[in-house]
Amino acid sequence: MKSIVKKTQTIAFILFGFMLAFAQNSMKIPNDVVFYMEINGKQLNQKINWQKLNPLLHELSKKNKENSSWNDYSKTGIKYDATQHHYASFNDSIQTYTTHFIIDNKAKFQEFINSTKKKGLEISQKKNYSYVDIDDDVFVAWNNDRAVLSMVNYTKPYKDLLTEENVDSIAVVADSAVAAIADSAYVAEPELPFDYKEEIVMLKDEIKYLKESIKENNKEITRIQKDIKYLEKHHKYPKENVDTQHSEGETEMYPQEEEYAEAEIDSAYQKELDSIRREDFKIVKKIAEGRFDQYFSSNLEIEVPKAMLTFRDPNSDAYVYTDYGKLMNDGIYGKMMKRFEFGQFFRNAYDSNSYYNLYFDKDKVKLVNNYQHKNSETQKTISSVYKGKKNKKLAALINDKSVGYYVINVNGSKCFDMMYNLLQDSGDGEYKKEMELMMETMKIVLDEEAITKIAPGNGIFVLNELKSKQVEYTDYEYDEDYNEKEVKKTKDVAVPNFTFAFATENEGYWNRVFNVLSTNKHLAKNFSKTGNIYSFKDEKGDGYMDQLYFVVKDGIVYLTSSTDNLSAQSQSDVSRQWAKDSSKYPLSGRLDVQKLLIGLEKEFKTPSERKSLDLFRKNVGEMYYKTEVKGDSVETEIDYKIKNSSENSLMYFFDLFDEIYKINEAEKKPQIL
Amino acid sequence: MKNFMKLLVLLLPLLLLSSCFDILDKVNVKADGSGEYTLILNASKSKTRLASISKMETINGKKVPKKAEIENKINEASRIFKGTPGITNVKTSMDFDNYILKLSCNFKKIENINAGLEQLKAKNILGKMIPTQIYSQNLQKKTLTRNKVNTFKADYDKMGKADKEVFNNAKYTSVMQFENTVKSQTNNAYVLAPNKKAVKLEAEILDLIFQKKQLQNTISFQ
Numbered sequence: 001m002k003s004i005v006k007k008t009q010t011i012a013f014i015l016f017g018f019m020l021a022f023a024q025n026s027m028k029i030p031n032d033v034v035f036y037m038e039i040n041g042k043q044l045n046q047k048i049n050w051q052k053l054n055p056l057l058h059e060l061s062k063k064n065k066e067n068s069s070w071n072d073y074s075k076t077g078i079k080y081d082a083t084q085h086h087y088a089s090f091n092d093s094i095q096t097y098t099t100h101f102i103i104d105n106k107a108k109f110q111e112f113i114n115s116t117k118k119k120g121l122e123i124s125q126k127k128n129y130s131y132v133d134i135d136d137d138v139f140v141a142w143n144n145d146r147a148v149l150s151m152v153n154y155t156k157p158y159k160d161l162l163t164e165e166n167v168d169s170i171a172v173v174a175d176s177a178v179a180a181i182a183d184s185a186y187v188a189e190p191e192l193p194f195d196y197k198e199e200i201v202m203l204k205d206e207i208k209y210l211k212e213s214i215k216e217n218n219k220e221i222t223r224i225q226k227d228i229k230y231l232e233k234h235h236k237y238p239k240e241n242v243d244t245q246h247s248e249g250e251t252e253m254y255p256q257e258e259e260y261a262e263a264e265i266d267s268a269y270q271k272e273l274d275s276i277r278r279e280d281f282k283i284v285k286k287i288a289e290g291r292f293d294q295y296f297s298s299n300l301e302i303e304v305p306k307a308m309l310t311f312r313d314p315n316s317d318a319y320v321y322t323d324y325g326k327l328m329n330d331g332i333y334g335k336m337m338k339r340f341e342f343g344q345f346f347r348n349a350y351d352s353n354s355y356y357n358l359y360f361d362k363d364k365v366k367l368v369n370n371y372q373h374k375n376s377e378t379q380k381t382i383s384s385v386y387k388g389k390k391n392k393k394l395a396a397l398i399n400d401k402s403v404g405y406y407v408i409n410v411n412g413s414k415c416f417d418m419m420y421n422l423l424q425d426s427g428d429g430e431y432k433k434e435m436e437l438m439m440e441t442m443k444i445v446l447d448e449e450a451i452t453k454i455a456p457g458n459g460i461f462v463l464n465e466l467k468s469k470q471v472e473y474t475d476y477e478y479d480e481d482y483n484e485k486e487v488k489k490t491k492d493v494a495v496p497n498f499t500f501a502f503a504t505e506n507e508g509y510w511n512r513v514f515n516v517l518s519t520n521k522h523l524a525k526n527f528s529k530t531g532n533i534y535s536f537k538d539e540k541g542d543g544y545m546d547q548l549y550f551v552v553k554d555g556i557v558y559l560t561s562s563t564d565n566l567s568a569q570s571q572s573d574v575s576r577q578w579a580k581d582s583s584k585y586p587l588s589g590r591l592d593v594q595k596l597l598i599g600l601e602k603e604f605k606t607p608s609e610r611k612s613l614d615l616f617r618k619n620v621g622e623m624y625y626k627t628e629v630k631g632d633s634v635e636t637e638i639d640y641k642i643k644n645s646s647e648n649s650l651m652y653f654f655d656l657f658d659e660i661y662k663i664n665e666a667e668k669k670p671q672i673l
Numbered sequence: 674m675k676n677f678m679k680l681l682v683l684l685l686p687l688l689l690l691s692s693c694f695d696i697l698d699k700v701n702v703k704a705d706g707s708g709e710y711t712l713i714l715n716a717s718k719s720k721t722r723l724a725s726i727s728k729m730e731t732i733n734g735k736k737v738p739k740k741a742e743i744e745n746k747i748n749e750a751s752r753i754f755k756g757t758p759g760i761t762n763v764k765t766s767m768d769f770d771n772y773i774l775k776l777s778c779n780f781k782k783i784e785n786i787n788a789g790l791e792q793l794k795a796k797n798i799l800g801k802m803i804p805t806q807i808y809s810q811n812l813q814k815k816t817l818t819r820n821k822v823n824t825f826k827a828d829y830d831k832m833g834k835a836d837k838e839v840f841n842n843a844k845y846t847s848v849m850q851f852e853n854t855v856k857s858q859t860n861n862a863y864v865l866a867p868n869k870k871a872v873k874l875e876a877e878i879l880d881l882i883f884q885k886k887q888l889q890n891t892i893s894f895q
Binding site for chain 1: 695697699713715717718720721722724725728770771773806811813814842846848850866867868870871872873
């Protein structure tokens with residue numbers, strides 16, 4: 001009995017061992033992707049109204065393909081209520097975007113692929129999957145229940161043009177010794193061999209450009225030649241058709257052989273271009289195939305690095321991770337920055353990740369962004385900036401008339417710490433000592449405390465309605481002999497009524513600033529003081545701001561377009577709520593676009609502009625924005641409240657798009673007729 | 674039209690986001706073929722917006738030209754015109770309160786204007802794409818021709834959306850006044866004055882770009 005148990009145990013262990021040895025690994029999303037997106041299909045699919053979406057998609061696909069046979073996009077074989085994974089990565093020569101999704105009807109999916117791929121393209125069968133290229137750089141692969149879409153873009157490896165230029169210019173003037181130095185300096189980035197094909201493409205482009213101007217000049221030469229011939233023969237210009245420049249209907253006098261030569265060059269050029277395209281396609285195809293092989297030989301489960309999912313909310317409709325640092329620093333911008341001696345400062349500043357959760361709620365679209373610097377110390381100093389004091393006096397400026405506001409309640413003194421922190425880490429390498437000295441000098445020169453007292457970090461901008469202002473302008477009218485005459489006319493323009501205010505702990509400083517402005521002999525003609533109000537008057541009065549008022553009162557510096565804004569205004573429940581929100585967060589803002597449109601109405605004059613205005617009125621909602629520190633990240637929420645009868649905020653955008661599309665189509669029609 | 678393009682290239686950044694400007698392009702031709710040429714760029718309707726934009730450094734990624742820069746360019750164009758044979762009495766006026774720029778000159782024969790424009794092109798004040806052979810006159814045959822010019826559609830298509838908006842509602846007026854009486858013309862879009870000594874064409878600049886209206890016209894005199 002014992003031996004049987006032992007044997008069974010041994011067999012079980014062996015089998016388990018085999019299972020471990022042959023178990024396929026899950027498909028890991030590479031750690032270096034700059035973008036990762038997860039679509040919550042289960043939720044999103046419930047929000048899509050396919051009945052509305054189908055005709056729209058059908059209409060759009062008709063534009064791209066002559067014979068679009070697909071009518072119901074809800075039935076493509078793709079399992080829409082499953083999670084989709086998207087990710088993108090790039091380097092100097094290859095940019096890829098990959099999507100993984102589940103299919104629940106292979107036959108339907110193949111039918112769908114057949115309708116989208118180019119006619120005559122064969123589907124390639126591999127060991128454990130099938131694939132086809134639906135475009136030059138888009139490939140789709142699938143097995144029974146999984147599919148992958150891969151977009152691959154290939155460009156010849158990046159050449160460091162600036163370095164190359166330097167070496168070239170040196171080579172022209174320098175002797176062999178200098179050239180040798182230049183060569184050795186070039187070793188770090190190996191020089192690409194001379195690519196005659198690329199050179200040919202460049203030269204062909206130049207020919208194309210030169211041909212354009214030849215054509216222009218040839219036309220003119222032909223016309224003059226024609227005139228000369230006629231004058232030689234008849235000693236005068238022809239009676240009819242004096243206007244020899246009206247070349248419409250004339251036979252062009254290009255020498256025949258030239259035309260043939262041109263055609264020959266064109267076809268040779270086209271052939272060359274085609275062969276380059278073919279080569280690029282081979283590379284792209286190989287890359288895509290490699291990816292498909294890798295995926296279909298795995299256990300088909302997607303494994304996402306944990307770091308990318310830090311802020312994922314399972315309730316969001318879509319989740320996005322971006323490596324902002326890599327996007328900026330490894331891209332063209334980063335390469336540019338490398339050339340600057342202090343570029344590292346900016347590289348440090350950008351070195352962060354951003355995470356987004358997107359929600360299509362019934363009445364609003366909500367986007368929540370979490371920003372996190374990769375250096376935890378830097379993140380701490382950034383977070384500390386966003387921990388400012390509240391200021392209710394500023395919030396009181398929001399009233400019933402307000403169209404929108406933008407508020408900051410940050411800790412001004414911490415801004416210096418943040419700047420020092422970024423500078424401190426910028427000095428690696430050759431500039432470390434210089435950087436330290438610069439920081440020390442800055443600390444001596446800048447009295448952070450005194451500066452912070454001038455503006456501690458609380459400010460508000462409130463837009464109170466748009467007022468109408470009549471302005472005079474000059475126009476020209478013509479008498480019956482068409483002599484022009486200048487006439488003065490008037491028109492209404494919308495001007496903003498606003499208040500900008502910020503807190504100060506040093507009122508004396510600001511009073512002295514305004515006092516200097518109002519007493520300085522050059523500025524006093526525009527600046528004046530009445531009571532405790534300083535005012536600036538634009539002499540011409542032709543801009544949007546005729547007069548601006550400055551007041552320093554109760555620890556606040558006000559700058560406003562109207563003194564009415566300084567006295568207490570009525571606050572309804574809505575504006576009271578706005579005011580409450582404004583003092584709650586380090587950064588927040590709101591814009592009621594409907595209210596804004598009322599003020600802008602006069603700016604929409606022509607029938608098509610009025611049509612746009614009606615569309616805005618019917619659809620445009622309200623924007624809300626707030627930023628605060630959440631845990632070890634800075635969280636920003638942007639809400640857009642929808643305004644129309646759409647079933648939810650996702651369909652709102654489709655409905656809006658559909659409406660704009662129909663208007664555009666309607667406008668196009670008369671032109672065709 | 675070409676002169677206006679020249680000014681427009683200079684002033685494009687300033688005109689950005691302003692949706693209204695008018696061009697008046699006028700020639701007054703005497704019986705002997707001499708005459709006066711006037712070009713007016715009037716952006717007065719947008720002066721509120723321009724007054725604000727002119728205080729900015731850049732707009733839509735383009736540098737906003739300073740008053741002195743515009744003056745320098747116009748003065749340079751004026752100097753070049755003055756040096757062109759057959760062109761005299763070159764006058765410029767720049768009203769920066771109302772955003773109206775004027776350029777006028779006298780010519781011995783209308784082709785002198787073409788030569789002046791050619792000079793501007795040679796000195797890189799005018800862009801390569803701008804044709805310069807605009808007018809031609811044949812005193813013997815008693816005709817004056819406003820030549821066909823290439824469309825700017827290709828250049829317009831290349832522009833960004835914000836740049837294109839500059840042309841929305843922008844108007845162009847061409848006036849040609851004569852000492853002689855007009856007998857006939859080939860383009861009826863030009864309205865003949867009751868005294869039959871002037872023709873006028875008013876068009877939206879977009880209509881000219883898209884060739885919905887044509888500028889070319891051959892006028893015969895009695």
